[in-house]
Amino acid sequence: MEKAINKKRAKLSRDMIETAAFEVIEREGLVGFSMRKLAQALGCEAMSIYHHYPSQAHLFEALVERLICELEIPPHDLPWRHRAKAVVSDYRAMARAHPAFAPFLVTYRMNSPKCLKWLDGVIGLFEDGGFGKERSARMFRALGYYLMGAILDETAGYARGPSAVTTVDDEQLRREFPYVAAAGTYFSTGEFDKTFEMGLDMLLDEMEREVAGSGRPTLSAAR
Amino acid sequence: MEKAINKKRAKLSRDMIETAAFEVIEREGLVGFSMRKLAQALGCEAMSIYHHYPSQAHLFEALVERLICELEIPPHDLPWRHRAKAVVSDYRAMARAHPAFAPFLVTYRMNSPKCLKWLDGVIGLFEDGGFGKERSARMFRALGYYLMGAILDETAGYARGPSAVTTVDDEQLRREFPYVAAAGTYFSTGEFDKTFEMGLDMLLDEMEREVAGSGRPTLSAAR
DNA sequence: CTTGACAACTTACACTGTAAGGATCATCAA
DNA sequence: TTGATGATCCTTACAGTGTAAGTTGTCAAG
Numbered sequence: 001m002e003k004a005i006n007k008k009r010a011k012l013s014r015d016m017i018e019t020a021a022f023e024v025i026e027r028e029g030l031v032g033f034s035m036r037k038l039a040q041a042l043g044c045e046a047m048s049i050y051h052h053y054p055s056q057a058h059l060f061e062a063l064v065e066r067l068i069c070e071l072e073i074p075p076h077d078l079p080w081r082h083r084a085k086a087v088v089s090d091y092r093a094m095a096r097a098h099p100a101f102a103p104f105l106v107t108y109r110m111n112s113p114k115c116l117k118w119l120d121g122v123i124g125l126f127e128d129g130g131f132g133k134e135r136s137a138r139m140f141r142a143l144g145y146y147l148m149g150a151i152l153d154e155t156a157g158y159a160r161g162p163s164a165v166t167t168v169d170d171e172q173l174r175r176e177f178p179y180v181a182a183a184g185t186y187f188s189t190g191e192f193d194k195t196f197e198m199g200l201d202m203l204l205d206e207m208e209r210e211v212a213g214s215g216r217p218t219l220s221a222a223r
Numbered sequence: 224m225e226k227a228i229n230k231k232r233a234k235l236s237r238d239m240i241e242t243a244a245f246e247v248i249e250r251e252g253l254v255g256f257s258m259r260k261l262a263q264a265l266g267c268e269a270m271s272i273y274h275h276y277p278s279q280a281h282l283f284e285a286l287v288e289r290l291i292c293e294l295e296i297p298p299h300d301l302p303w304r305h306r307a308k309a310v311v312s313d314y315r316a317m318a319r320a321h322p323a324f325a326p327f328l329v330t331y332r333m334n335s336p337k338c339l340k341w342l343d344g345v346i347g348l349f350e351d352g353g354f355g356k357e358r359s360a361r362m363f364r365a366l367g368y369y370l371m372g373a374i375l376d377e378t379a380g381y382a383r384g385p386s387a388v389t390t391v392d393d394e395q396l397r398r399e400f401p402y403v404a405a406a407g408t409y410f411s412t413g414e415f416d417k418t419f420e421m422g423l424d425m426l427l428d429e430m431e432r433e434v435a436g437s438g439r440p441t442l443s444a445a446r
Numbered sequence: 447c448t449t450g451a452c453a454a455c456t457t458a459c460a461c462t463g464t465a466a467g468g469a470t471c472a473t474c475a476a
Numbered sequence: 477t478t479g480a481t482g483a484t485c486c487t488t489a490c491a492g493t494g495t496a497a498g499t500t501g502t503c504a505a506g
Contacts, residue, residue, distance in 0.1 A: 011484080034462060047464075048485045056463065103330065107375055111390040116400045123402040137406035141376070142422030148375060149368030152330055167334040177339045179346040183360035199365030199426070206425040234453075257493065270495075271454045279494065 009043045014052050017042065018066055021059060026100045029158065063101065064108050065115060067094055073121030080129025080211075081204055087122055088147055088200060099155040106148045130211045139207055146199060154192050232266045237275050240265065241289055244282060249323045252381065286324065287331050288338060290317055296344035303352025303434075304427055310345055311370055311423060322378040329371045353434045362430055369422060377415050 010016070020041045025033050035056060039046040053059040071090055074083040095102045110119060126136035174181040186195065233239070243264045248256050258279060262269040276282040294313055297306040318325045333342060349359035397404045409418065 035464085036462080045486050047487080050464070051484060106372075107326065107379060109379060113389070113391055113399070116391060116396070116403055120400040120402045123406050127402060133405045134409055136402070137409035138418045138421050140406065141410070141418050142369070142425065145372030145376060145419075145422060146365070146369045148372030149329075149370065150372075152371060152375070153364070153368060156330060156332060166336070168336055168339060173339070176336070177343040179343045179350060179359070180339055182356045183346050183363065186357055186360035187364070195361045195364050196368075198361050199368060202365065202426060202429040203422070206429050258495085259493080268455050270456080273495070274453060 012042065012044060012048060012052060014062065017049060017052055017059070018063055021063060022098060022101065026098065026158075029100050030103060060104060061108070061112070064105055064110070065112055067098065067105060068110065068115045068118050070094060071118055073118065073125065076128060080125060081208060083125050084129075084143065084204060084207075085200065087125065088143060091147060092151060092196070095151045096154060099158040102151055102155040102158075106151050131207075135210070143203060146203060150196050150199070154189075154196075235265065235267060235271060235275060237285065240272060240275055240282070241286055244286060245321060245324065249321065249381075252323050253327060283327060284331070284335070287328055287333070288335055290321065290328060291333065291338045291341050293317060294341055296341065296348065299351060303348060304431060306348050307352075307366065307427060307430075308423065310348065311366060314370060315374060315419070318374045319377060322381040325374055325378040325381075329374050354430075358433070366423075366426060369426060373419050373422070377412075377419075 017038070021033075021038055024038050024041050028034075028037060035046045035049055039049060042049075049059070053062065071087075071094060074086040076083075078086075095105055098105065110116065123136055123140050126139050127133065131139055168176070170181075173184075185191075240261070244256075244261055247261050247264050251257075251260060258269045258272055262272060265272075272282070276285065294310075294317060297309040299306075301309075318328055321328070333339065346359055346363050349362050350356065354362055391399070393404075396407075408414075
């Protein structure tokens, strides 16, 4: 009798669930997300989702996999610097397309084969460029640190609301914290790209120096 | 009649609560933390804490403040590079002393006067070093990105348990993802300091180049 | 002793993830 | 056609969460 209602929805699938999950996360925020809200977006009950994923953690991991799988390793015949920059830019663009999910994405430790394949390509990129095993590993890490931090900052507005403690107004800011006030101009969202590029190029420049003149002393080694 | 029990505890205070909160967070993890567990550690009821903090968010913000207030800005008469390195190292050491709390700490947007005072000192450090307003802002950000990412990675083990998806064993890792396997040696906790120092020095080297020869073209500007 | 303020507690509510088991439905064998 | 077997989805229930609202205990001032 009441089954007449249920024909308006196609059968659930991992694809549907994940697509809806991304929408709910971006709409409600990462902490505002819940299995019940996801179910509502899907037009089903919360427990139905558990037939496709054993837990919320598994679902979230599937989301990470789905995003990482969209990424590609740039062709091997390009210079390593181009490739590194492309990989970093691609990842950043992908993360910023899902700002509310980004905090989970960047702090997730990738263990699955699909993710490891991408990781392997990225680290291999450095070895192709002439860095040894150790330098490749550390360069990858350094670049990853920078990328991770940047994404977190750039997407921070979506992760947590405004602070609850006593904030200072613009007037007080300019008077008591002049350096912060002056820097604020360059902290706006419109400046994200330029700031990110600058830091990225700094790291890449330094890496290029290292791989170009492996024998020559660097600044830090000289002093 | 049952009041005989309650004399074994001093009156609650913000100091007591915060100290206990740090302990509970490190013991139970950030997600494992709850007001009820904190209350249990304090020997009181959960709602008693709300007499001292209007919400859990306020409590967490007080924790951040407490940590930031411990930090100091290095003396002005030191070279800017020394000062920058000291500030970064201090912050990293502080964050790593509270690994479970670190994810909250680094993603928290500091708005309170006490935190802003420290921030102002850090940005001012660059201006003292001869960077202009814009460069100071961007250098601060770049260094902050790197620092943030590094801390998150270094403390990641405390934030989230092992992955739930299908992981690969060492045998498979070496066969299918040789670059990752080779890099793994340098990803262990024992290598954190060295990797961090390398990336940090790379950024500082590049900054030193920029501030030293403001007219001379950099590598990235030349190409 | 009374009064009042404050600190701590009690209760209750809406929400969370998910364990356990029941209902429905498509598919295939007899 | 019938019966059985899964796959899929739903219902109920439970222990846990943050916290709003109201209640009690404690202690100093009048």
